[in-house]
Amino acid sequence: MDHSSGAAGRDAADFYDANRHEAVPNQHDTPDAGLKNKKAPAIPVPVASGIASSINQESLRNHNLSVVLRSILHAKRPLSRANLADQTGLTKATISMLIAILQRNAVVSDLQIPATNRFGRPSTPIGFAPRTWAGLGTQINTDGYGYIIKDFTGEVLSESWAEKPMLHADPEQAFSELDALIRPAAAKLRRQGCHIIGGGLALPGLVADGSILLRARNLGWDHIDISQFKMVNSFGLHAVNEANLAAIAQIPGYATCEADKGSPDEEDTPVYPQSFIYISTDIGIGGAYVRNGQVVSGDHGFAGELGHVSVNFNGPLCRCGRNGCAEMYAGRQALVEAADIAYDDAAAAAESLNELLSRWGRHDPRAESAVDQAVRALSSVIASTVNTVDVDTAMLGGFWARVDNSIVQRISAEVNHQVLGSEAMDIQVIKPQVNDHPALHGAAEVGLRRVVENPLSYIEVSEG
Numbered sequence: 001m002d003h004s005s006g007a008a009g010r011d012a013a014d015f016y017d018a019n020r021h022e023a024v025p026n027q028h029d030t031p032d033a034g035l036k037n038k039k040a041p042a043i044p045v046p047v048a049s050g051i052a053s054s055i056n057q058e059s060l061r062n063h064n065l066s067v068v069l070r071s072i073l074h075a076k077r078p079l080s081r082a083n084l085a086d087q088t089g090l091t092k093a094t095i096s097m098l099i100a101i102l103q104r105n106a107v108v109s110d111l112q113i114p115a116t117n118r119f120g121r122p123s124t125p126i127g128f129a130p131r132t133w134a135g136l137g138t139q140i141n142t143d144g145y146g147y148i149i150k151d152f153t154g155e156v157l158s159e160s161w162a163e164k165p166m167l168h169a170d171p172e173q174a175f176s177e178l179d180a181l182i183r184p185a186a187a188k189l190r191r192q193g194c195h196i197i198g199g200g201l202a203l204p205g206l207v208a209d210g211s212i213l214l215r216a217r218n219l220g221w222d223h224i225d226i227s228q229f230k231m232v233n234s235f236g237l238h239a240v241n242e243a244n245l246a247a248i249a250q251i252p253g254y255a256t257c258e259a260d261k262g263s264p265d266e267e268d269t270p271v272y273p274q275s276f277i278y279i280s281t282d283i284g285i286g287g288a289y290v291r292n293g294q295v296v297s298g299d300h301g302f303a304g305e306l307g308h309v310s311v312n313f314n315g316p317l318c319r320c321g322r323n324g325c326a327e328m329y330a331g332r333q334a335l336v337e338a339a340d341i342a343y344d345d346a347a348a349a350a351e352s353l354n355e356l357l358s359r360w361g362r363h364d365p366r367a368e369s370a371v372d373q374a375v376r377a378l379s380s381v382i383a384s385t386v387n388t389v390d391v392d393t394a395m396l397g398g399f400w401a402r403v404d405n406s407i408v409q410r411i412s413a414e415v416n417h418q419v420l421g422s423e424a425m426d427i428q429v430i431k432p433q434v435n436d437h438p439a440l441h442g443a444a445e446v447g448l449r450r451v452v453e454n455p456l457s458y459i460e461v462s463e464g
């Protein structure tokens, strides 16, 4: 049954546009269950008997639980049961029943702070229960490996990162070390009653079908079936390109509360939207395209490789075989080499980048010229991508989030000058809100999101 054809109500229609999910009344939940909003078409619930009926009811309940969880995630402030009924179009009785299920499973709990509804009566706000359900994000990158475990409130329950050059590391050894890093922390949290759902494994390369790493040049890894490593299956990890996961960390309300991200009351705080392009910069440059709160990863999962958009036919040969890729101007190693600071492996060292930024600050002409070239390359790629996919926001993640704000403003000005629709659009180029191991945060949110999308696969409906 396709629930997406139903409209839940006036506000909810806009609210759930990102996910095309609306609440559907469950006639069996309460005697008067149903859409309160008369404008919304009623969804006919087939009157069937036996197994078909119970499957149908379970699927409706799963759907409505998911809608309630999404409402809580996207709320700007904690919502009461009445607020949730207003937002979802479900009756208060149905909401109470759904919240009771979520409370029995310790997904949500009543918050202490009393909210006041519009009739002046205090009502209890609902929030995610802390430390009971958690996603596990993991990553193997060029400079090390690590993990993060975080809950729906956004609290990081455990994390660790091992700094280590990973170029040409033995994959078996790498996964075994990552396993040893996570296992004690995960066991401790489980003993405390925390359900660890699993999540993403961020890799710096092309990943097919969640398990085949086709190529990660900066690791020197080719065609590796990730599912052969026991820990990947035992922790429920799904391999994803790191830029896609870093982008997920920037999506408001993806799997941790939107209200907790950013500080919207402060002036000059950028607006973090549901649609944007994300550029992940390191030695190489990756990227992701996010539309309506979902990463658009393409037919094979390879979309968003913004670092390999060529900005110069006659430019230097990139490792991908093309000439003049943006990575050859704006990647960490390329910038350091262009500024004549270091070459080859030494250019990839973290100190070399610090030296570049410091020389740029002292107006060193080579450093300034290298940064100018990189600004042109990035502006060109962003403008081309905006022309292609029509978004208002580009986020510069990775080391480019460390550059002076004046440089980001220059890129923003260049992009706005170059895009075809410049008369009618104002492109904001901004630094991301999560920039400390963002792929790990995104990978942990991927785990939590599984519960949001399919609650009944994880929680029990029955009492006791």
Ligand SMILES: [Zn+2]
Residues within 6 Å of the ligand: 307, 308, 309, 318, 319, 320, 321, 322, 325, 327
């Ligand atoms: Zn390339």
